[in-house]
Amino acid sequence: MTINFDAIQVGDAIPAFTAPPITRTQLVRYAGASGDFNPLHHDETFAKMIGMDHVIAHGMFIMGIAGEAITSWIDNKYLRRFSVHFLSMTQPVNLDDFENTKGRATITVSGKVIEKYEENGEKRVRCEIIAQDAQGSRKLSGFFVVALP
Amino acid sequence: MADKSKLGIEFPLYSLKVEENKIAEFAAAVAQKEDKDHIKAIYRDVDAAKNAGYENIPVPPTFPTSFVFWTGGGLLDIVNLVGADLSKLLHSEEDYEYFTPICAGDVITCKMRVADMYDRGKKEKKGRYAQVTILETELINQRGELVLKARTTFMER
Numbered sequence: 295m296t297i298n299f300d301a302i303q304v305g306d307a308i309p310a311f312t313a314p315p316i317t318r319t320q321l322v323r324y325a326g327a328s329g330d331f332n333p334l335h336h337d338e339t340f341a342k343m344i345g346m347d348h349v350i351a352h353g354m355f356i357m358g359i360a361g362e363a364i365t366s367w368i369d370n371k372y373l374r375r376f377s378v379h380f381l382s383m384t385q386p387v388n389l390d391d392f393e394n395t396k397g398r399a400t401i402t403v404s405g406k407v408i409e410k411y412e413e414n415g416e417k418r419v420r421c422e423i424i425a426q427d428a429q430g431s432r433k434l435s436g437f438f439v440v441a442l443p
Numbered sequence: 444m445a446d447k448s449k450l451g452i453e454f455p456l457y458s459l460k461v462e463e464n465k466i467a468e469f470a471a472a473v474a475q476k477e478d479k480d481h482i483k484a485i486y487r488d489v490d491a492a493k494n495a496g497y498e499n500i501p502v503p504p505t506f507p508t509s510f511v512f513w514t515g516g517g518l519l520d521i522v523n524l525v526g527a528d529l530s531k532l533l534h535s536e537e538d539y540e541y542f543t544p545i546c547a548g549d550v551i552t553c554k555m556r557v558a559d560m561y562d563r564g565k566k567e568k569k570g571r572y573a574q575v576t577i578l579e580t581e582l583i584n585q586r587g588e589l590v591l592k593a594r595t596t597f598m599e600r
Binding site (some may be wrong): 313314316320323324326327328329330331332343344348353354356357358359361362364365369371373374375376378387396433 | 465468469471472473474477483485495496497501502503504505508509510513517518519529530531534535536537538539541543544552
C-alpha cells in the first residue's frame with residue numbers, strides 16, 4: 295500500500311504496532327541473524343558478572359521492531375532516515391513466570407507526523423517514533439523521514 | 444578506557460554480497476517469526492518484491508547492522524581496538540541515512556571509521572560521565588552508488 299503525501303497531516307498518529315513478548319530464544323535468533331554476539335544478550339552468567347539480573351535484548355533488536363512498525367505503514371523504499379536514542383534496557387519474558395514478566399518484554403511502537411516539507415526535490419514527512427514496554431518504560435525514541443509520492 | 448589516539452582511524456574496506464537467505468533470516472528475527480514462510484512476501488519472494496517496485500528482494504531497514512561491523516575482526520575486536528571495556532559499554536544511538544535500496548545480489552563495500560571520540564560530563568560527577576565513541580560507515584554498491592550511511596554511538600560509563 296502506498297500512502298500519498300497529501301493524505302498525511304502533521305499530528306497524524308502512525309499506526310500503533312505491538313510485537314509479541316520477547317523470549318530468550320528470540321534473542322538467540324536475533325544474535326545469529328545480526329551477528330551481535332555480545333554475551334550480555336544470551337549468557338546469563340555474563341549478565342550476572344556485570345551486576346545485571348538477566349540477559350537483555352539488543353538495542354538494535356528493539357530498533358528492528360520499530361523498523362517493522364514503520365514498514366508496516368510505509369514501504370521500505372520510501373525511507374530516507376531512521377535515527378534513534380536507546381533509553382532503557384529490555385528484559386525478555388521468563389517462561390516459568392510468563393504472566394508476571396510478559397509486560398516488560400512486550401514492545402509497542404507509536405509515533406506521529408511532526409513535519410511535512412520538500413527536500414532534494416522530494417516530498418518528505420518527518421515522524422517521531424517511540425518504543426515502550428507494556429509497563430510504560432521507554433526503550434527508544436527518535437525519528438524517521440519518508441519521501442512520499 | 445577508550446583510547447583517543449584511535450580517533451579518525453579507518454578500518455579495512457571489505458565487500459560482501461547480499462544474500463537472499465540472509466535477508467529472510469534477518470527479517471524473521473526482527474519480526475519474531477519461526478520461519479521464512481511467515482515473513483512479509485517482499486523479503487522472501489522476488490516476484491512480490493518486483494511488484495512492489497524493487498529490483499530484487501529488499502532488506503529490512505536495520506539489516507545493515509548484520510554486516511557493518513564485519514571489519515577489523517568484528518564487533519568485539521572493534522571494541523577492543525578502541526580500548527573500550529565491553530562490560531561498561533552501551534549502544535546509545537543509531538542513525539541510518541538511506542539513499543538507494545539495498546537488494547539481494549548487491550555487492551556492498553563498507554568503509555568504517557572512528558568519526559568521533561569525546562568525554563561527556565565531568566569525571567567527578569558520577570552517573571553523567573561517559574566516554575563516547577562514534578563509528579561512521581558508508582555503504583557503496585556495485586555501481587559505485589552511496590546506498591547508506593550508518594552512524595553508531597557507543598558510551599562507556
